[in-house]
Amino acid sequence: MNSAASRIPVRLHLTNVVGAGASQLLQSLLPALERDPGVKVERIDLPDRGALSAYRSPNLSTVVEIYRRRLPNALSRVLECTWLAGRFDGDSPLLVLGDLPLRCHEPQTVFVQQSNLLRPDRFQWRPGVLKYWLARTIFSLNRNRVRAFIVQTNLMRDALERSYPSVAGRVHVIAQPVPSWLLRCDLRRRARAQPDGDRLWLIYPAAGYPHKNHALLSRLDADADWPVEQLTLTLDAAAHPAPHLPWVKCLGFLSPHDMITAYARADALLFLSKEESYGFPLVEAMFVGLPIVCPDLPYAHTLCGDQAIYFDPASSESLLDALRTLQTRLREGWWPYWDECLVKIPRDWETVARRMLEVVCSS
DSSP, X not given: OOOGGGSEEEEEEOTTOOSHHHHHHHHHHHHHHHHOTTEEXXXXXXXXXXXXXXOOOSOTTSEEEEOOOOSOHHHHHHHHHTTTGGGGOOSSOEEEOSSSOOSOSSOEEEEOOOGGGSOOSSOOOOTTHHHHHHHHHHHHHHGGGOSEEEESOHHHHHHHHHHSGGGTTXXXXXXXXXXXXXXXXXXXXXXXXXXXXXXXXXXXOOOOOGGGOTXXXXXXXXXXXXOEEEEEEXXXXXXXXXXXXXXXXXXXXXXXXXXXXXXXXXXXXXXXXXOOSSOHHHHHHHHHTOOEEEESSHHHHHHHTTTSEEEOTTOHHHHHHHHHHHHHHHHTTOOOOOHHHHTTSOSSHHHHHHHHHHHHHHX
């Protein structure tokens, strides 16, 4: 154990981490960063909303401050990352956990989770296109202020370096395990929970962002013979994407206890997302041992290899074929083997924190 005097001081910036997925990741990572014996977390800047706004450091010497936004979020972020970024200057290394680099002058490492920062191959009009363009502009303007970037997969590293060639050689890949609450759980699935039923119990845990592709469900033909008993979505009832499908149930945000219960009952994870920098629900399903039906896209292949059942995320017919394939395989006694895919995933958050801090401190 290092003495207090020999521990390297670091600062953490996460003022814009408010989304459900990113917040859940940080709720596991933050305590591990603070527990690391090699560093002393001097300061943490928190968001003014979301789960992390209530975070409290166990270390009395750590300064914890909420970054108050009094302007619309997009304008506030532009100012925070550019003209007002000087307030985040300091002598100690800074780990930015909210994707966008700051225009400050001290050693800075940025953890990038947002795939929308990647430059698209061609322009496509979609919700949020102006917001994503603005984020890419800030990233581009500030990228040379950053000593190192951290991403979760080799795929994301390569894509980031293609989008911003000048960052090549500064991007480090550090994967993450499942959330702490799932690591502590002893649930391991090796067969169907309800072997007497033939129709599928599915779950898709995702917020209602456009790229999560809930819209595909709205295009499904209710008259087709879908082999599904129930698909659970973690959306509020008001955001139901397919009211015409009686087997789609919106239960809202699920607590860790409720997620474990859902994983214990489900036959498979159905993942619809068109783009991901990582794909935490895929890792969660593999850890628990569930079958996975997911898009035939590079991010999914990177994590799931040849054990998942793939479909075209733009085609309802392809999805139907994939679900029928799953039904047939389960009927024949098949179950996935995820051990080879999980080898590349760290076993705990302390390992992740140490690897990230090594990058931060060496920068």
